[in-house]
Each structure stands twice: as structure tokens, then as C-alpha cells.
Amino acid sequence: MFDVQKFRKDFPILSREVRGRPLAYLDNAATTQKPRSVIRSVSRFYQKCNANIHRGIHSLSEEATLAYEKARKKTAQFIGADDAREIIFVRNTTEAINLVAFSWGKRFFKDGDAVVLTEMEHHANIIPWLILSQEKHLNIKYARIDSQGYLDLNHLWGLLDAHPSLLSLTHVSNVLGTINPLGQIIKRAHEKGVLVLVDAAQSVGHLGFNVKKYRADFLAFSGHKMLGPTGIGVLWAKREHLEKMMPFLGGGGMIDEVYWQRFTPNRCPEKFEAGTPNIAGAVGLGAAIDYLDFVGLERIYKYEEELTSYALQKLTRLDGLKIIGPENSVDRGALISFSLAGIHPHDLATILDEQGIAIRSGHHCAMPLHQKLGIPASARASFCFYNTKKEIDRLIEGIRKARQLLDR
Ligand SMILES: Cc1ncc(COP(=O)(O)O)c(C=O)c1O
Structure with missing residues (x-):
């Protein structure tokens, strides 16, 4: 069993609130948080x-x-x-x-x-x-x-x-x-x-x-x-x-x-x-x-793969959401980019931020790739071993909320 709660305690920033809600930090591909020892x-x-x-x-x-x-x-x-x-x-x-x-x-x-x-x-x-x-x-x-x-x-x-x-x-x-x-x-x-x-x-x-x-x-x-x-x-x-x-x-x-x-x-x-x-x-x-x-790279990969697989399953069930990249979590790092029909990724990221959820939106410094994909930008949720399935559930809920607010 991967004791994620034990590791979370080592990261002081994870216990802070953003806009009155517990932080769900899902922007780890941009930069990871730092444990107390660092x-x-x-x-x-x-x-x-x-x-x-x-x-x-x-x-x-x-x-x-x-x-x-x-x-x-x-x-x-x-x-x-x-x-x-x-x-x-x-x-x-x-x-x-x-x-x-x-x-x-x-x-x-x-x-x-x-x-x-x-x-x-x-x-x-x-x-x-x-x-x-x-x-x-x-x-x-x-x-x-x-x-x-x-x-x-x-x-x-x-x-x-x-x-x-x-x-x-x-x-x-x-x-x-x-x-x-x-x-x-x-x-x-x-x-x-x-x-x-x-x-x-x-x-x-x-x-x-x-x-x-x-x-x-x-x-x-x-x-x-x-x-x-x-x-x-x-x-x-x-x-x-x-x-x-x-x-x-x-x-x-x-x-x-x-x-x-x-x-x-x-x-x-x-x-x-x-x-x-x-x-x-x-x-x-x-x-x-x-x-x-101390955490162990093998355990990290296994747990992050489990998180990614969980997120992929939940995200693919959302109407109008298109996953970018392989469907299989085993062939993936712990990150998922996606687009949502009719909603700009920046708008999505802003609404998620209001709920304390940090994701990335934009071209992620890969403009030619986005041009090839035929989209100007995408949203990206990226995980680290201190993330939880509950945070992914909050992301899914947040996306639903954004759709209610922005979908016409
Ligand atoms: C695949 C890849 N290469 C290079 C970089 C650049 O990293 P840095 O900004 O730390 O130089 C990034 C940053 O996101 C990246 O994801």
C-alpha cells in the first residue's frame, strides 16, 4: 500500500488553501512541490x-x-x-x-x-x-x-x-x-x-x-x-x-x-x-x-500510473472532452492534456483555480505540436506521488462545473 497521506505531510505547501479551498496541485509537469527536507x-x-x-x-x-x-x-x-x-x-x-x-x-x-x-x-x-x-x-x-x-x-x-x-x-x-x-x-x-x-x-x-x-x-x-x-x-x-x-x-x-x-x-x-x-x-x-x-522510484511510478489510469478513465467519460496522446496509462508519464469542446483552456483553468485546483493551460512551450494537433492550446493536469484520487475527483467535478457555467 502506498501511504500517500504520510508523504503529503512532508510537503508543507499541500496543506494550504487557495481561494478558501484546500489546494489540489495538479501542475507538477511545470514544477513539483518541495518536501520539508529540501x-x-x-x-x-x-x-x-x-x-x-x-x-x-x-x-x-x-x-x-x-x-x-x-x-x-x-x-x-x-x-x-x-x-x-x-x-x-x-x-x-x-x-x-x-x-x-x-x-x-x-x-x-x-x-x-x-x-x-x-x-x-x-x-x-x-x-x-x-x-x-x-x-x-x-x-x-x-x-x-x-x-x-x-x-x-x-x-x-x-x-x-x-x-x-x-x-x-x-x-x-x-x-x-x-x-x-x-x-x-x-x-x-x-x-x-x-x-x-x-x-x-x-x-x-x-x-x-x-x-x-x-x-x-x-x-x-x-x-x-x-x-x-x-x-x-x-x-x-x-x-x-x-x-x-x-x-x-x-x-x-x-x-x-x-x-x-x-x-x-x-x-x-x-x-x-x-x-x-x-x-x-x-x-x-x-x-x-x-x-x-526514500519513497522509491518503482513505487512512485506504480502509484503515479494508478493515478493516471484513474484520471484517464474518469476524464474519458466526460462529454466533449478529448484526451490528447496515448489512451493507455502504461505508455504515459503522469500527465494528461485535453481539450473541452467550446471551452477555452484558460477559462477552464480560471474556473478550476476558483475551486483551489491548479492545472496548466496554454501551449505548454510546444507550439509546433499544438499547430500539428490543430488546436491553439490545451489544458493539462499533471500528477506527482503526493496527489490523491480525491483530488482527481475534484478535478472532474470542477470540469463539470465549468461546463455548466460556460457551455451555451
Ligand atoms: C519535456 C521538457 N523539456 C524541457 C523543459 C524545460 O525545462 P526548464 O524550464 O526547467 O528548463 C520542460 C519544462 O516543462 C519540459 O517539459
């Missing part, structure tokens, strides 16, 4: 050992450095990386993908090279390549999705047959919820000599991601979507790739030696961490990983 670890860092890292020899600086590097080791263990030096702390998934585009792509892509993305990518995995393309004239191709929201693997295989320079794709779609079969995809890409970047923003805190199992070349994720603080994220890459990449930002911390006219870069990971990093954020991410380990 909040405390950040606060404790500032109260007890705040100092800059890697620079001072005084005790506080040493303690801060230890705490920061401990978080790096924990992060490496969490994704199954043997070498903690392969963990680069960045601000978020977006920055991690930009880092690869500008440190790897700028150096190694040739004019006209192909980069394969998919039609289900978040803007974070489209725009960096489009920006780079202004300089490199990349041939950006998109693997199609089918009518159910799954990747069209035959189309993808065809794109890989043309030996692009990189395949960059999401593990779990933040709109469709689709879980992509990465094992199969990465194997096929590597057979064709294609490097693979995985955007694990929506998966790492729910299904986990093991770099040994999947053998991707680059992995990007955000701390704030896995119970950690905002402003801390991770790029993992194989050491052999990191060694070849140029620094992304220049400044303190990332150098070995500096002269008036030249510099030599530091080793990895410092080479990519210019300036003072988000030390407290990394410490908080370490605490988030401890908490996820």
Missing part, C-alpha cells in the same frame, strides 16, 4: 555553511565545497553514472541543451548537417538548434508522431538512415505524456553512428533514467521538476564527449591558467561551470534525490 537543506546551507566554493581555504568554504561535491556524487549515483565528473550543474534542462548545442554543435557540426528532433519536443529542445542553425544552416528534421501521439518509429528509422549528426528527443512528452521507447531508439541511432541527447525533464523524477541502461550520449534535466529547488539542473555527458567540448561560458572557476592573450580551460566538470554556481540549489537537489530514494 527546504531545510537549503535554509540550513545558508544558516550554517554559506561560503563560495573551490576558492577559499577557510573552513566554511571547505564545508560548502564538500556539500556541493557531495550533491554531484549523489546526482551521478541517481542516474547510474560511475563518474561524478560527468555531472555538470547548470540552471535547468533548457541550459543543458543549449550547452550541448553551443559547446558541441558549434564545434563539430558542419554547414548543412542534419539534426533530428521529434514533433513532440518542448521549445527547449527546438530553439537552441534553430539558433545554431542561423550560423550552421542545419537541416533540422522532425520525426513524426502518429494519430495516437506515439512516435512513428518507421519514420524515425528513415531519418536515422540518412546519418544525421545528432538525434535529440524527449523521454516523456510534456503534452502527450507519451513515454518514448528509448532503449530501442538509442540502440538504432548508435548502429547508424548517430549521437543521442535525451531530454529527461519529465521523466527523471518519475520513472528515473539510468545512463548505463540507456547509453545516451547527453542527458538533460531540471532539479525543480524532481522535488528540488529552481535554478539547478543537470547536463550529464560521456566523459569522452565532455573532454572534446569547448567551454560554454567563460569566467572564474572554469580556467586552469589565464594570460593576457590566452587561457587554458579547467578539467571537467569545472570547465563548464563558469562563475559562482547555485551552491544551495545543488545541495537542495541532493536532498531531493535522498527523498526520491
Whole structure:
């Protein structure tokens, strides 16, 4: 039995009210809430050992450095990386993908090279390549999705047959919820000599991601979507790739030696961490990983799948409601986007907010995907293991109420 009430007590924000009603937070794909242990670890860092890292020899600086590097080791263990030096702390998934585009792509892509993305990518995995393309004239191709929201693997295989320079794709779609079969995809890409970047923003805190199992070349994720603080994220890459990449930002911390006219870069990971990093954020991410380990990723996936399945069953019974993405909860992350005939998602979200229910509405930073689906926006309910079936019942009731108010 998954004791959701026990875990809920660890998240102070879940006991607050919104507009006089208990909060039902169903916007976890945007950012998750934080357990007390994460909040405390950040606060404790500032109260007890705040100092800059890697620079001072005084005790506080040493303690801060230890705490920061401990978080790096924990992060490496969490994704199954043997070498903690392969963990680069960045601000978020977006920055991690930009880092690869500008440190790897700028150096190694040739004019006209192909980069394969998919039609289900978040803007974070489209725009960096489009920006780079202004300089490199990349041939950006998109693997199609089918009518159910799954990747069209035959189309993808065809794109890989043309030996692009990189395949960059999401593990779990933040709109469709689709879980992509990465094992199969990465194997096929590597057979064709294609490097693979995985955007694990929506998966790492729910299904986990093991770099040994999947053998991707680059992995990007955000701390704030896995119970950690905002402003801390991770790029993992194989050491052999990191060694070849140029620094992304220049400044303190990332150098070995500096002269008036030249510099030599530091080793990895410092080479990519210019300036003072988000030390407290990394410490908080370490605490988030401890908490996820405490709950257990397997249990998290199982319970979230149960919630998603429950929500899918209830939502599909509502007249005029169209689910976007796979109908099967096993092939989905813990999120469901939908449209409601005759009601704009923003209006729905506003009415739900009046009942203390937080969902997302809009294009969820996936405009081209919404254009393909032929809708300007959608509503999205996304779950975390601290959500309950009762909250889903409230969502269903809230949607009924919105329809009574807005349906003409
Ligand atoms: C699939 C996916 N990729 C990338 C991102 C960007 O994450 P961040 O804003 O933390 O950089 C998101 C955020 O919603 C996402 O869902």
C-alpha cells in the first residue's frame, strides 16, 4: 500500500488553501512541490555553511565545497553514472541543451548537417538548434508522431538512415505524456553512428533514467521538476564527449591558467561551470534525490500510473472532452492534456483555480505540436506521488462545473 497521506505531510505547501479551498496541485509537469527536507537543506546551507566554493581555504568554504561535491556524487549515483565528473550543474534542462548545442554543435557540426528532433519536443529542445542553425544552416528534421501521439518509429528509422549528426528527443512528452521507447531508439541511432541527447525533464523524477541502461550520449534535466529547488539542473555527458567540448561560458572557476592573450580551460566538470554556481540549489537537489530514494522510484511510478489510469478513465467519460496522446496509462508519464469542446483552456483553468485546483493551460512551450494537433492550446493536469484520487475527483467535478457555467 502506498501511504500517500504520510508523504503529503512532508510537503508543507499541500496543506494550504487557495481561494478558501484546500489546494489540489495538479501542475507538477511545470514544477513539483518541495518536501520539508529540501527546504531545510537549503535554509540550513545558508544558516550554517554559506561560503563560495573551490576558492577559499577557510573552513566554511571547505564545508560548502564538500556539500556541493557531495550533491554531484549523489546526482551521478541517481542516474547510474560511475563518474561524478560527468555531472555538470547548470540552471535547468533548457541550459543543458543549449550547452550541448553551443559547446558541441558549434564545434563539430558542419554547414548543412542534419539534426533530428521529434514533433513532440518542448521549445527547449527546438530553439537552441534553430539558433545554431542561423550560423550552421542545419537541416533540422522532425520525426513524426502518429494519430495516437506515439512516435512513428518507421519514420524515425528513415531519418536515422540518412546519418544525421545528432538525434535529440524527449523521454516523456510534456503534452502527450507519451513515454518514448528509448532503449530501442538509442540502440538504432548508435548502429547508424548517430549521437543521442535525451531530454529527461519529465521523466527523471518519475520513472528515473539510468545512463548505463540507456547509453545516451547527453542527458538533460531540471532539479525543480524532481522535488528540488529552481535554478539547478543537470547536463550529464560521456566523459569522452565532455573532454572534446569547448567551454560554454567563460569566467572564474572554469580556467586552469589565464594570460593576457590566452587561457587554458579547467578539467571537467569545472570547465563548464563558469562563475559562482547555485551552491544551495545543488545541495537542495541532493536532498531531493535522498527523498526520491526514500519513497522509491518503482513505487512512485506504480502509484503515479494508478493515478493516471484513474484520471484517464474518469476524464474519458466526460462529454466533449478529448484526451490528447496515448489512451493507455502504461505508455504515459503522469500527465494528461485535453481539450473541452467550446471551452477555452484558460477559462477552464480560471474556473478550476476558483475551486483551489491548479492545472496548466496554454501551449505548454510546444507550439509546433499544438499547430500539428490543430488546436491553439490545451489544458493539462499533471500528477506527482503526493496527489490523491480525491483530488482527481475534484478535478472532474470542477470540469463539470465549468461546463455548466460556460457551455451555451
Ligand atoms: C519535456 C521538457 N523539456 C524541457 C523543459 C524545460 O525545462 P526548464 O524550464 O526547467 O528548463 C520542460 C519544462 O516543462 C519540459 O517539459
